[in-house]
Amino acid sequence: MKNWSETYRPKKVSEVIEQELAVEKIETYLKKFPDKKKSLILNGPAGVGKTTLVYAFTLDLNLEIFELNASDLRNKASMNEKLKPVLEQKSLFEMGKIILVDEIDGISGTDRGGISELISLIDESKYPIICTANDVWSQKLSPLRKKCEIVELKEISPAGIKRVLNEILKKEKIKANPELLNKISIKSNGDLRSAINDLEAASKLGDSEPVEVDERNKKTDIFKILRHIFQDKASVEMLAAFDKTDMPLDEIILWIEENIPKVYSGTELVKAYERLGKADIFKGRIYKQQYWRFLVYENAFLSYGISEAKGEREKKGFYKYGKPERILKIWLNNQKHAKKKTIAEKYSRVTHVGQKRILKEWHEIKNILKNPTVQKQLKLDSDEINYIMKY
Ligand SMILES: Nc1ncnc2c1ncn2[C@@H]1O[C@H](COP(=O)(O)OP(=O)(O)OP(=O)(O)O)[C@@H](O)[C@H]1O
Ligand SMILES: [Mg+2]
Numbered sequence: 001m002k003n004w005s006e007t008y009r010p011k012k013v014s015e016v017i018e019q020e021l022a023v024e025k026i027e028t029y030l031k032k033f034p035d036k037k038k039s040l041i042l043n044g045p046a047g048v049g050k051t052t053l054v055y056a057f058t059l060d061l062n063l064e065i066f067e068l069n070a071s072d073l074r075n076k077a078s079m080n081e082k083l084k085p086v087l088e089q090k091s092l093f094e095m096g097k098i099i100l101v102d103e104i105d106g107i108s109g110t111d112r113g114g115i116s117e118l119i120s121l122i123d124e125s126k127y128p129i130i131c132t133a134n135d136v137w138s139q140k141l142s143p144l145r146k147k148c149e150i151v152e153l154k155e156i157s158p159a160g161i162k163r164v165l166n167e168i169l170k171k172e173k174i175k176a177n178p179e180l181l182n183k184i185s186i187k188s189n190g191d192l193r194s195a196i197n198d199l200e201a202a203s204k205l206g207d208s209e210p211v212e213v214d215e216r217n218k219k220t221d222i223f224k225i226l227r228h229i230f231q232d233k234a235s236v237e238m239l240a241a242f243d244k245t246d247m248p249l250d251e252i253i254l255w256i257e258e259n260i261p262k263v264y265s266g267t268e269l270v271k272a273y274e275r276l277g278k279a280d281i282f283k284g285r286i287y288k289q290q291y292w293r294f295l296v297y298e299n300a301f302l303s304y305g306i307s308e309a310k311g312e313r314e315k316k317g318f319y320k321y322g323k324p325e326r327i328l329k330i331w332l333n334n335q336k337h338a339k340k341k342t343i344a345e346k347y348s349r350v351t352h353v354g355q356k357r358i359l360k361e362w363h364e365i366k367n368i369l370k371n372p373t374v375q376k377q378l379k380l381d382s383d384e385i386n387y388i389m390k391y
Contacts, residue, residue, distance in 0.1 A: 003196075003197065003200060004168060004172075004196050004197070004199070004200040005192075005193045005196040005197055005200075008164075008167075008168050008171070008196065009052055009055075010049075010052055010056055011056065011059055012056055012059065012060055013053065013056045013057055013060050015056070016049050016052060016053055016056055017049075017156065017160050017163070017164065018049075018154070018156050018157060018160050019048070019049050019053060019153055019154075021151070021152075022042060022049075022053060022151050022152075022153050023053070025040070025149070025151045026040065026042075026053065026054075026057055026130070026151070029128065029130075029149065030057070030061070030098075030128055033128045034126075034128075038122050038123065038125070038129070038147065038148075039122045039128075039129040039130070039131060039147060039148045039149070040128070040129075040130045040131070040148060040149050040150075040151060041104070041130075041131045041132070041133055041136050041144075041145075041148045041149070041150045041151065042054070042130065042131070042132045042133070042151050042153055043132075043133045043134075043135070043136040043137075043150055043151065043152055043153065044134070044152060044153030044154065044155075045134060045153075045155055045190065045191065046134060046191050046193065046194070047156075047188075047190075047191035047192050047193030047194055047195075048153045048154065048155060048156055048190065048191070048192060049153060049156075049192070050132040050153055051100075051102055051132060054098065054100050054102075054130050054132070057098070058098055061096065062096075063096045063097060063098050064096070064097045064098075065097070065098050065100055066083075066086045066097055066098070066099045066100065066127075067099075067100045067101075067102060068082070068083075068099060068100070068101045068102075069101070069102060069103065069106065070103065070104065070105075070106030070107045070114060071106075073101070073107055073113075073114040073115075073117045073118050073121075074107075074113060074114050074117075075113075076113065076117055079117060079121075083121075086099070086127070096127075097127045097128075098127065098128050098129075098130060099121075099125060099127050099128070099129045099130070100129075100130055100131075100132075101118060101129060101130070101131040101132075102131075102132050103132055103133070103134070103320070104118070104131045104132065104133045104136075104141065104144070105133050105134050105135055105138070105141075105318045105320075106318055106320070107140070107141075115140065115141070115143060115144055116143075118131075118144060119143065119144060119147055122147050122148070123147075131144075131148065136150055138318075154190070155189065155190020155191070156190050156191075156192045157190070158182075158185040158186050159185075160192075161184075161185035161188060161190075161192055161195045162181050162182070162185040164192060164195075164196070165181050165184065165185065165195060165196065165199050166181065168196065168199065169199075169203070172203070174203050180199075180202060181199075184198045184199055184202070194323075197325055201325070201329040204329075221244065221245045221247070222245060222247060222252070222255055223321050225241055225242065225244065225245060225252075226255060226256070226259055226321050227319075227321070228241060229241055229256075229303060229306055229307045230259065230263040230264070230306070230307070230310075230315065230319070231263070231314065231315040231316070231317075231319070232307070232314060233307075233312060233313060233314050234304055234307035234308035234310075234312060235304075235307075236304065238303045238304045238307055239299065239300060239303055239304055240303075241303045242299065242302070242303065249283075249295070249298065249299065249302070250283070250331070251328070251331065252302065253276070253279065253280070253283070253302065254324040254327055254328055254331060255323070255324055256276065256302060256306060257276060257324065258322055258323070258324035258327075259319075259321050259322060260272045260273065260276065260306070262319055262320060262321065262322060263315065263319045263321075264309060264310060268309050268310045268311075269309075271309035272306050272309035272310075274309075275301045275302075275305035275306055275309060276301070276302070276306065278297075278301045278305070279297075279298045279301035279302045279305070282294040282295075282297045282298040282301070283298050286298065336387070336391075339383065339384055339387040340359065340362070340387070341355075341359075342384060343369065343378075343380065343384050343387070343388065344358040344359055346378045346379065346380065346384075347365065347369070347378055350377065350378055366388065366391070369388045370388060370389065375388070
């Protein structure tokens with residue numbers, strides 16, 4: 001099933017919000033092609049409409065789109081193979097074409113082939129080429145910049161994000177929760193895709209108890225740590241890598257699992273999965289036997305172990321680390337529910353009301369539980385109290 005950000009991806013240029021300048025530049029570029037600058041780079045942060053705009057233009061103008069990615073460019077032979085039908089095909093009904101080279105940050109700086117391939121493609125192409133990038137100003141892309149016109153796309157405003165979220169809720173026939181919408185649209189930092197993802201997760205996980213939208217800071221932290229482990233040379237000090245975040249190890253595992261195949265391949269990948277598996281075994285023993293010393297082993301496999309899967313070396317380049325969207329939301333929801341259950345247990349012990357009924361009447365009971373005297377009487381711990389006060 002498609003997620004909301006895909007389902008509600010604009011199909012027409014006129015539905016793309018807040019990128020008027022880019023729309024204008026693309027229009028002019030397509031009209032004037034081939035001009036001096038033979039390619040256009042749409043540069044900007046994640047989730048602001050770069051890929052969407054290219055597709056919307058091809059739909060509006062009835063053009064064929066041909067998409068290339070960084071790994072196609074790495075290998076001249078395979079790229080030519082792929083491009084052949086595009087460049088040769090001449091039919092009576094020849095449609096116009098756009099070549100989209102999405103996410104050019106992925107072209108690694110070390111294999112200099114990639115960039116020069118792209119440049120010669122730009123020189124030779126009979127068709128307009130539009131590239132997208134998150135950071136076109138990086139050193140490795142400098143030879144490319146001379147060939148291209150750069151169009152900057154900006155973060156989407158909180159008001160714009162809120163508008164889009166409201167429209168989606170209307171189409172989904174879900175009642176909007178203004179407080180949640182505010183929170184999501186501010187915390188998403190202009191990234192409309194992540195705002196839509198957060199909204200979808202929150203609304204699928206229950207009515208009035210939205211899962212906390214995670215802070216973007218926390219995300220930056222974990223991305224830094226992932227980059228350190230996956231890309232820097234493995235070293236013993238990595239054993240302390242997770243001390244820098246207060247994200248629980250259980251959650252860190254989800255992030256590592258999600259990103260292993262994005263960075264590693266071949267035997268590295270196999271090794272990394274093996275070590276992840278070992279960490280998981282220790283995790284199981286910790287839970288079953290409450291043997292906390294195993295935490296040390298779990299931690300070692302996840303930090304040094306995952307890092308060393310690539311051997312004693314660095315891994316340069318740009319990797320797009322991702323968030324374990326679905327699985328993370330489910331995990332968070334289970335965590336939340338686990339708290340609810342332990343509280344219900346304690347409440348039931350004192351009041352002799354059945355646990356099922358407590359969960360059903362949670363809305364009313366929750367208010368009783370906000371009273372500090374009651375909390376004391378039930379011997380709620382600080383996590384449980386936090387939970388009650390938050391939801
Ligand atoms: N300007 C916009 N107007 C309307 N919807 C948008 C806009 N920007 C993003 N979206 C929504 O967010 C989703 C992701 O957008 P898109 O794929 O264009 O991001 P991007 O800029 O290419 O990001 P990335 O750098 O991560 O590839 C779209 O499917 C759409 O639902
Ligand atoms: Mg994109």
